[in-house]
Amino acid sequence: MINNKFLSSQEGSSAKYFMLSAIVWLVIGMGLGLLGALEFSFPDLTKGISQLSFTHIRPAHVNMVAFGWLSMANIGSCLYIIPALCKTKLFSEKLANFACHVWNLVIGLGCWSLMNGYTEGREYAELREPFDILVLVGLLLLSYNLFRTVLNRQVEKLYVSVWYIMGAFFWMPLVYIVGNRTFVAMDGLNDGILNWFYGHNILGLWFTVLGVGIAYYMVPKMSGKPIWSHSLSMLGFWTIAFFYAPTGTHHLLQSPVPEWAKALAVIFSAALVIPVITVLTNFWMSMKGSWWMLSTNMPLRFVLTGALFYLFTCIQGPFQATRGINWYIHFTQWVVGHAHAALLGTFTFFVIGSLYYGLQRLTGKRIYSVRLVKWHYWLLFLGFSIFYLTLTVAGLQQSAGWALGYPVGQWSLTLPPMWFSRAVGGLMMFFSSCLFAFNIYKTLTAKQSSSDESELDMAVPVGKGGN
């Protein structure tokens, strides 16, 4: 009985559990982000409470949204997409459900331990030994599961999404092993190089590859039109595989690490324009003649808004990786803006579209309220726009301060309006996530949707059956 409930072997159950867990972590993680943002405006807000001090909130926020929300939502989508594309069942639902429990444990306890200062101290790899091992167990189980599923497939050719997703599940365990002090530790600056090899490659070989893979599935599915060019999509895959990994050192471009490593990173960063352009060209050309769908189809609107922010991120990226521009904007909130444009603006938008699409099919229920979906979209979009714009401007103010040699205590006095408006944007986003969670909760528990059938079909269609 318990075995059945916790390790269900029902088809699609693991995808569903991953997605639902992710939504819970999204709400909590964004709440932590919001608290962190508020502490910039009101630095004594949580004075004296060590768990809630900004320095403890921040790693908990980053780990929770990156691993709890984004990774788990992406994994959930993959557990749905891969069987669908392979026209077969998942190799083992039980195993995937087990991985889901393991990850939930890690995120919950891990982030609590980070708030208590139990940290490895490397950015993005803060989780300590026991959690590292559990994360890895979960990852390896998932990789095994998905690879076996692909081997069991009933279609000859692999669609590009499968390439991307398989790539991610191959790279991520390796990147995780080399990046964590539990497994590999180095001294001095090499520790920094390793830190950013890892830090950059969970972004490039995990979030990007998974996110793009999912979007490659969702865009044609939701718009009902085939992908514009398959060869272009393969070019994108191979250029990511070749160009992403060596660029980690562009995060240390001004520190005293070896110059050749920096040069390598800058060159490959510039080359990253190629995969980005191929992906975006492909999405947009696929949409040719179907752009009107954005006015009604909400999941599609989420995915394509994500694609817009992908463009912003990846114009910013290669430019700020050049020495001249990095000289100016490094160390400032500009980078934090870029980080959110990537993980929130792009990949969170992608995967929210995918959750609206996937959850309806996995649960067999229609979304509870179309109106809430629209509120979710607009609050998130506007909140994020405020957030991103503010941080970019704040970053430029800070850069000007550094470039002119003003004392920190001077230019930082000009920033409070920026900190405040970031918190306002954050509040809107946090609220939108609460609406999202509420809507999904109602979808699962309410007998039927509050919106009528025709409205649902327009706004959040389930799509045609089959593949």
Added chain:
Amino acid sequence: MASEVKKIGAKGYILPALVVAATFITIYTVTVIIPDMKVMKVDPTKYAMEYIEKDTNGKPIIDETGKPKLSEAGRGRAVYVREGCVYCHSQFVRPQDRDFGSRVHAGDYANETPNVLGTSRTGPDLSNEGGKMPDAWHVGHLIDPRAYTPGSIMPSFSFLSEEDMGDLVAYLQSLGRKRLEDPKNKGVYEAYYPEADTAFWQKSEHHKPNVDSATAANGGAGIFRQNCAVCHGTNGLGNGPNALAMNKKPANFSRPFFKAYSDKTWYYKVAEGVPGTRMPRWKLILEPEQMWYLVAYLKTLPQDQEVIIQDYQSIDDKAWEGQSILPNKLRASYQKLGEAKLHGTYQANPGGLTGSETEGGSSGGH
């Protein structure tokens, strides 16, 4: 219906998979393994810190757990990592950073792990923090940053235990300390000043006195009392009567940190002022020659231990007795001189009111 299931397997996809794997491994080797290999690894410089305790033979002391025993500053480093100061403070100085002390080299970090380089500077860089502030300042600032730097957004770390606090401050004081104390570094403070501004530096060479001479320092002391003491105090301790009401307090020149300033750095600071504070741009008011006299004097002020000021100097006349303060007549002329320079009507020798006359008043000529 197992019989219906075709096995397609990995056919045709083995090669791509191998290419993906090989690429990744190559890249990892090149970008991570090679820099860490013996031949490529940088040796520790003499500024590299060792945060462990050693016995009299120079051997690390091993504690009960079998690991080298950490020194006080070493334990402080662990607190620094645990408390996540790295999210707001970097620990490397770039060529363009003005005011953050000597630049760093890869070997300076050789014995440290995990790295605390940092990628964000919401607060200032800390690589040369040691010796800048007294211990008491650090403790007070960590407990209540806003009492020490109005408007600061640094979180309060009032929850740290006394022991952790002591260790953390010891660590902060260790940062860049070896660079600071190296006599070789005396006067090679790599601060940011626009070398390229040739007009500025050319002008400064005009009538440049010998800044190492006692006479020049004496002359500077006079100019200092007349122009600077109201803020910086009669002895340059930053406790002039004006300082009481300022948010950004005037510098206390007795700090050991200032030993590392080069002549040019001093000169540049005096000439350009500190943007955003009350410290004026003295080049609008003083002649290059006068500013060099000031430099000669300022150089003599830094001490091995910062003199901690108890109170601000009173504006009571008695406190200033014996200090030659600029006569009113001259002060008015200075103002005129400054305005003339601002409006571009300044001439090199406007009726005998040049710098040399002032120096005559304060240092007895040269």
